[in-house]
Amino acid sequence: MSDDILVDIEDLHFNYDGRPVLQGINMKIPRGKVVAIMGGSGCGKTTLLRCIGGQLRPTGGRVRLERHQVCGMSHAELYALRRKMGMLFQFGALFTDISVFDNVAFPLREHTDMSEEMIRDLVLMKLEAVGLRGAHQLMPGELSGGMARRVALARAVALDPMLVMYDEPFTGLDPIALGVIGQLIRKLNDALGATSIMVTHDVQESLLIVDYIYFVSQGRIVAEGTPDQIRASTDPFVHQFVHAEVDGPVHFDYPARSLREEFLSGVAHG
Amino acid sequence: MNRSVLDLWVGFFVALGIAALLFLALKVGNLSSAHLSETYVLQAKFDNIGGLKVRGPVKSAGVVVGRIADIRFDAATYEAIVTMNIDGRYRFPKDTFAAIYTSGLLGEQFVGFDVGGDEKMLNAGDTIHKTQSAVVLEKLISQFLFNKAAEGQDQK
Amino acid sequence: MADPAALLRKLGHAVTERVWRLGFAARFFVAIIIYSGASFRRLHLTLREVFFSGVLSLLIITVSGLFVGLVLGLQGYETLQRYGSTEALGVLVALSLTRELGPVVAALLFASRAGSSVTAEIGLMKATEQLKAMDMMAVNPIARVVAPRFWGGVISMPLLAALFSAMGVLGGWLIGVVFIGVDEGAFWSQMQAGVDFRFDVWNGVIKSFVFGVAVSLIAVFEGYDSVPTAEGVSRAITRTVVTSALAILALDFVLTSFMFRGA
Numbered sequence A: 001m002s003d004d005i006l007v008d009i010e011d012l013h014f015n016y017d018g019r020p021v022l023q024g025i026n027m028k029i030p031r032g033k034v035v036a037i038m039g040g041s042g043c044g045k046t047t048l049l050r051c052i053g054g055q056l057r058p059t060g061g062r063v064r065l066e067r068h069q070v071c072g073m074s075h076a077e078l079y080a081l082r083r084k085m086g087m088l089f090q091f092g093a094l095f096t097d098i099s100v101f102d103n104v105a106f107p108l109r110e111h112t113d114m115s116e117e118m119i120r121d122l123v124l125m126k127l128e129a130v131g132l133r134g135a136h137q138l139m140p141g142e143l144s145g146g147m148a149r150r151v152a153l154a155r156a157v158a159l160d161p162m163l164v165m166y167d168e169p170f171t172g173l174d175p176i177a178l179g180v181i182g183q184l185i186r187k188l189n190d191a192l193g194a195t196s197i198m199v200t201h202d203v204q205e206s207l208l209i210v211d212y213i214y215f216v217s218q219g220r221i222v223a224e225g226t227p228d229q230i231r232a233s234t235d236p237f238v239h240q241f242v243h244a245e246v247d248g249p250v251h252f253d254y255p256a257r258s259l260r261e262e263f264l265s266g267v268a269h270g
Numbered sequence B: 001m002n003r004s005v006l007d008l009w010v011g012f013f014v015a016l017g018i019a020a021l022l023f024l025a026l027k028v029g030n031l032s033s034a035h036l037s038e039t040y041v042l043q044a045k046f047d048n049i050g051g052l053k054v055r056g057p058v059k060s061a062g063v064v065v066g067r068i069a070d071i072r073f074d075a076a077t078y079e080a081i082v083t084m085n086i087d088g089r090y091r092f093p094k095d096t097f098a099a100i101y102t103s104g105l106l107g108e109q110f111v112g113f114d115v116g117g118d119e120k121m122l123n124a125g126d127t128i129h130k131t132q133s134a135v136v137l138e139k140l141i142s143q144f145l146f147n148k149a150a151e152g153q154d155q156k
Numbered sequence C: 001m002a003d004p005a006a007l008l009r010k011l012g013h014a015v016t017e018r019v020w021r022l023g024f025a026a027r028f029f030v031a032i033i034i035y036s037g038a039s040f041r042r043l044h045l046t047l048r049e050v051f052f053s054g055v056l057s058l059l060i061i062t063v064s065g066l067f068v069g070l071v072l073g074l075q076g077y078e079t080l081q082r083y084g085s086t087e088a089l090g091v092l093v094a095l096s097l098t099r100e101l102g103p104v105v106a107a108l109l110f111a112s113r114a115g116s117s118v119t120a121e122i123g124l125m126k127a128t129e130q131l132k133a134m135d136m137m138a139v140n141p142i143a144r145v146v147a148p149r150f151w152g153g154v155i156s157m158p159l160l161a162a163l164f165s166a167m168g169v170l171g172g173w174l175i176g177v178v179f180i181g182v183d184e185g186a187f188w189s190q191m192q193a194g195v196d197f198r199f200d201v202w203n204g205v206i207k208s209f210v211f212g213v214a215v216s217l218i219a220v221f222e223g224y225d226s227v228p229t230a231e232g233v234s235r236a237i238t239r240t241v242v243t244s245a246l247a248i249l250a251l252d253f254v255l256t257s258f259m260f261r262g263a
Helices: A045-052 A075-082 A100-111 A116-129 A145-156 A175-192 A203-209 A227-231 A236-242 A259-264 B003-028 B137-155 C004-034 C037-041 C043-053 C055-083 C086-127 C130-136 C141-180 C184-194 C197-224 C230-259
Strands: A005-016 A019-030 A034-038 A060-065 A085-088 A163-167 A195-200 A212-217 A220-225 B039-046 B057-060 B063-074 B079-087 B097-102 B109-114 B130-132
Touching: A005 A045, A005 A195, A019 A045, A019 A195, A019 A212, A019 A220, A034 A045, A034 A175, A034 A203, A045 A060, A045 A163, A045 A195, A085 A145, A085 C130, A100 A116, A100 A145, A116 A145, A116 A175, A145 A175, A163 A175, A175 A195, A175 A203, A195 A203, A203 A227, A203 A236, A212 A227, A212 A236, A220 A227, A220 A236, A227 A236, B003 C043, B003 C055, B003 C141, B003 C197, B039 B063, B039 B097, B039 B130, C004 C141, C004 C197, C037 C043, C037 C141, C043 C055, C043 C086, C043 C141, C055 C086, C055 C141, C086 C130, C086 C141, C086 C184, C086 C197, C086 C230, C130 C141, C141 C184, C141 C197, C197 C230
Parallel strands: A034 A195, A034 A212, A085 A163, A163 A195, B057 B109, B097 B130
Antiparallel strands: A005 A019, A005 A060, A212 A220, B039 B079, B057 B063, B063 B079, B097 B109
C-alpha cells in the first residue's frame, strides 16, 4: 500500500560533469523503518541522500516523499517540506559561533512562534534524550567529536520530523561513541515514530540496528535485504563488504600493466 | 557576546561616525556659512565673464552675499547671462554696479556688487544693467604694448 | 617552447571564467537584495555585523587616519613653505582627505581587516557544511548569514571613512599648528573657505558608500563561492583583499572623473 511507503525512488539518474554517478536507483522506504544505504567510497550514496533532500536535482527519474514530488518543487515548497525533515551531517555541522543550547534552539526559533520558556523546556528535553542536557552552555568548539554529533542529532530532531537522514553518522568515532550513536538512532526513530535513512559504510554497527539494507556500487543497487538476509548472503560483493575481505568484486589493485612489463622491460618511465 | 554590550558598542560607533561627519561638515567645510536661508534670483549680462565659474561667490564690500547659479550665452545679444542666488537678507538698489573681479593676482574670479544710491531696490528676477566685464590678461598686455608703441611714436 | 594555440586557449578560458564569475556575482548581488528583508526586520543580525566589521575596525582606522594626517601635514608644510603659502596647509590637508584619501585608504584598510574576516567566516561555514545544514533546516543562508554581513559592511564604511578624514585633519592640525607653528586661525579659516560641504565632503561620503557596497559584496561573494577546503578558504581571503583593492581604485577613478570634472 502506498501509504506505507514514505520515500519512493524511481529510476533515479544523476550525472556530475558528464560522469554518471547514479544509474537507475529504485528504492521503496517504508514508514517507521530504519534503512541503511551502504557501499564503498564514491559509489554515489551521499549523492542519493542529497537527491532525496532536494539539495541536488536528478538528471532522470523521480523521488516521491509522501505525496510530494521532490524534484519539481519550487523553493518555497521545498523549504516547507524540509521543516518535516531532519538531517545529521557527517561532522555535525554545528554553528560554531553559538552555544549548544542555541544550536538546538535554532530550528525552533526560526520556524515556530514558541515563547522562550517553551523553547527552553523543549531544547533541554531533546538534549536529555541524547544525554547532553548538562552541556547546554558549552560552545561547539569545546565538544568532542562524539558529543558534537549527538548535539547535531538533537538539533536534527528538534521539530519532531517525519524523516531523519544521516550522512555517515559513525565516521571517526571511538567504539563507545559508536555504540551510543547507533542506539540513539534506533531509539529516537522508534520514539518519534519517524523514518530514518542512514548512509554509512560501518557494517557491524548498522547490522545491529537497521531494518533493511541497500548495497550500492558504482551507481547501482547490487544487493538488498534485512540484516539476516545480508549476513547469509552469498553474493560476492556483499560477502566481501560484510566480511571486510581485501580482494573480491572490488579489486585491491589499481589497474596497471603486468609485473613483467613494469620491471623487466628495461625502459624507465617517469 | 552579550547583546546589550554589543548594542552599546554599535551605538557608540555610529555616534562617533556621525560626530566625525558633523565635524567635517561644520568645522572643516563651509556648511554653517552656506546659504541655508532663503535666496532670490538676480541676473546680470556681461560682454566677457573671463574665468568666472558656477558656484563662484558674489561679494559686496568683500563679504559673500550670494553664489553664481548659472552662466549662459545669449545668442541674440552675444552676451553672457549670469544668474545669481542672493541671500534673502540683503537687498540691493536698482543702480548697483556688477563687476567681475579677481581675488588676489591670479586667484578665482567673483562678481562684486558696488552699490549706488537709488532708493528703489532690485526685486527677485531683475536684471542688473550696469556691468563691467572681466579683465582679460591678453587684452591688457596688448593694450600696454600698443600704448608703449604709441608713446614711442609720439616721441619721435 | 609553449604551443601558442594552447596559450590562446588558456587565455580565452581564463577570460570566459572571469566573465562567468562576474555574471554569477551579479546574480548573487540581486539575490542578496531580494533576501535582505530579514536583515532589517531582525535588526540585531545586522547590528551584530556592524559591530564585527565596524567597531572592531575603529582602532586601525583612527590610528591610520591620524598618521596619514601627520604625514600630510609634514609633507604639505615642506612644499608650501617654499612658496610662502604655509597658511594653505589646512585646506591642503582637508581637501586631500575628504576628496580622496579618506574614502580610498579607509576602504583599503576596511577590505583588509573586515573584508577578509567576513570572507573567512563565510568560507569556513561553507567548508564545515554549516551553510548546507542551515539550508536543510529550511533557513535561507543568504538571508541569514550573507545579507546581514553585506549590510553591516555598507553601513560601517561611510562612518569609518568620515572618522578617517576627521582624524587626518586633526593630525594635520597637530603637526602644523601645535608642533611646527603655522598660524591656527589661518589654518582653520582657509580650510573652511576652501572646503565646500556639497562638493568635497559630500562627494567623499558618496565615494565611501560606493566603496562600501563594492568591498562588502566582494567579501561575501568570495566567501560564499570559495572551495570548501582550508586551502580554498585561504585563497578566497587573498582574492577578497586583492579584488577589493583593484575595485576601489578603479571606482575611485570613475567617480572622481564624474564628480570633479573641470570645476
